[in-house]
Amino acid sequence: MEEGGSTGSAASDSSTSGSGGAQQRELERMAEVLVTGEQLRLRLHEEKVIKDRRHHLKTYPNCFVAKELIDWLIEHKEASDRETAIKLMQKLADRGIIHHVCDEHKEFKDVKLFYRFRKDDGTFPLDNEVKAFMRGQRLYEKLMSPENTLLQPREEEGVKYERTFMASEFLDWLVQEGEATTRKEAEQLCHRLMEHGIIQHVSNKHPFVDSNLLYQFRMNFRRRRRLMELLNEKSPTSQETHDSPFCLRKQSHDNRKSTSFMSVSPSKEIKIVSAVRRSSMSSCGSSGYFSSSPTLSSSPPVLCNPKSVLKRPVTSEELLTPGAPYARKTFTIVGDAVGWGFVVRGSKPCHIQAVDPSGPAAAAGMKVCQFVVSVNGLNVLHVDYRTVSNLILTGPRTIVMEVMEELEC
Numbered sequence: 192m193e194e195g196g197s198t199g200s201a202a203s204d205s206s207t208s209g210s211g212g213a214q215q216r217e218l219e220r221m222a223e224v225l226v227t228g229e230q231l232r233l234r235l236h237e238e239k240v241i242k243d244r245r246h247h248l249k250t251y252p253n254c255f256v257a258k259e260l261i262d263w264l265i266e267h268k269e270a271s272d273r274e275t276a277i278k279l280m281q282k283l284a285d286r287g288i289i290h291h292v293c294d295e296h297k298e299f300k301d302v303k304l305f306y307r308f309r310k311d312d313g314t315f316p317l318d319n320e321v322k323a324f325m326r327g328q329r330l331y332e333k334l335m336s337p338e339n340t341l342l343q344p345r346e347e348e349g350v351k352y353e354r355t356f357m358a359s360e361f362l363d364w365l366v367q368e369g370e371a372t373t374r375k376e377a378e379q380l381c382h383r384l385m386e387h388g389i390i391q392h393v394s395n396k397h398p399f400v401d402s403n404l405l406y407q408f409r410m411n412f413r414r415r416r417r418l419m420e421l422l423n424e425k426s427p428t429s430q431e432t433h434d435s436p437f438c439l440r441k442q443s444h445d446n447r448k449s450t451s452f453m454s455v456s457p458s459k460e461i462k463i464v465s466a467v468r469r470s471s472m473s474s475c476g477s478s479g480y481f482s483s484s485p486t487l488s489s490s491p492p493v494l495c496n497p498k499s500v501l502k503r504p505v506t507s508e509e510l511l512t513p514g515a516p517y518a519r520k521t522f523t524i525v526g527d528a529v530g531w532g533f534v535v536r537g538s539k540p541c542h543i544q545a546v547d548p549s550g551p552a553a554a555a556g557m558k559v560c561q562f563v564v565s566v567n568g569l570n571v572l573h574v575d576y577r578t579v580s581n582l583i584l585t586g587p588r589t590i591v592m593e594v595m596e597e598l599e600c
Contacts, residue, residue: 218388219410221286222324227416228288232308235260237527244305251292253311257304269418273301280306282421287316320387326380327389328412333368335413335587337568347405352393355405362401374401381406411585499536500544500559507540507572510562510595517595519564522555526588533557535583538575540564543594561594 235241235255240263243252261276270276280299283289284306291297292305299306309315317325334342334356341364342354362377371377381399384390392398393405510517524531532550535541541563546553563571563579567586571579583590 218320221320222388222410223416224282224286224288224421225321225324226328226410226412227418227421228283228286228308229310230416231283231418232310235263238263241308241311246305251305251307254292254305254307257299257306258301259303260306261301264418275419275422277301279418279421290314323383323387323389327384327387327408330365330370330384331408331412334408345405347393350394352405352407355393355407358400358402358404358406361406413587414585499542501537501542505540505542505562510540510564510572516598517562518598519593519595520556520561521591521593522552522557524551524555524557524590524592526590527551531583531590535563535576535579540572541574541576541579557592557594558596561596564593564595567591 232241240260241253241255243250244254244256245251257280260280261270261273264270264276264279265273270279277299280289284297284299287309289299289306289308292307296304315321333339341356341360343356344351344353345355345357346352347355358381361381362374365371365377365380366374371380378399378401381390385399388409390399390406391409393407397404399406509515527550530550531552532547533543533552534545536544543557543559543561543563546557546559565571566579566582567590569582571582
């Protein structure tokens with residue numbers, strides 16, 4: 192009898208666990224769609240695709256024309272054809288992220304109809320899941336500010352984890368920032384963030400507890416999403432595994448002791464491409480970079496593998512030698528809708544291989560042959576270009592780069 196009871200209990204637990212796993216995957220999927228939709232909305236505003244429009248003497252604020260948007264998606268390589276573009280936008284419509292301005296068409300159509308992002312007209316449905324997601328995103332943005340030091344590499348049970356926060360310190364910070372009025376309220380907030388898959392214990396062994404245990408954010412809100420990811424029904428967790436600095440990863444503490452920050456394993460997309468210009472990224476052979484001319488935007492990128500622009504190899508030690516003929520310069524580069532406009536190559540130290548004359552980096556004063564010293568305050572003299580590219584791509588739009596430039600004799 193006891194065996195039968197035990198079996199029934201185990202079956203029940205298994206069923207509950209399966210249901211919980213499915214719910215977790217759905218929450219992760221929803222979060223990915225929300226982030227992807229918001230990134231698209233901001234890009235469309237920046238490029239004036241979203242604007243006030245008139246029809247029959249009536250003005251419809253902050254809307255876009257479906258047919259024009261499909262043209263834009265294909266032109267910007269976000270969709271391969273019109274049918275795919277329609278499917279992508281229908282995904283956003285099904286999630287309630289966009290809608291027809293008069294709610295007369297539930298299907299997204301390739302015609303001259305006005306559609307709008309619900310966030311632009313205040314009709315976005317704020318259910319518990321969306322509220323938790325938006326709260327988590329706001330906390331994440333605060334934690335990623337340059338003056339915040341709560342996220343740090345730390346060890347737990349002999350394993351080093353990247354960008355972690357200690358539970359007790361996080362609770363103190365939530366109260367200090369006014370995100371919660373009491374410590375108990377802050378702890379309840381953390382429980383909700385865990386329930387909705389926004390944070391997790393570093394090794395998934397513990398619920399949230401006011402203690403010295405370490406936790407991480409499960410996703411990187413700033414990672415540039417491709418719209419095509421909306422058609423991938425797999426769990427977004429697998430997509431985040433390598434290129435998100437917030438997802439779970441670990442590295443033995445005896446590896447790369449000289450590295451000033453935890454190096455991550457780049458994703459395929461970053462691993463095989465050294466170009467930091469985001470419009471040029473695609474899958475190709477290793478160690479090459481892509482060159483795409485603005486005048487040939489309809490043509491596929493051309494794979495190149497140029498020789499280094501450096502006249503001779505330079506070591507990090509040489510750059511740091513007192514009296515060495517190098518001058519330090521600091522650039523603040525604000526990425527545009529396409530990227531930052533430069534290419535990084537080399538290793539220990541990396542150097543600037545190419546600069547787009549019309550890009551933000553050139554406007555800030557960046558030049559080829561400069562050596563990269565730091566990115567957003569993190570020393571990168573002892574890492575390779577893949578790590579530097581990954582650091583830039585997963586960081587904020589505004590980057591602060593310190594470089595060293597050889598003085599002219």
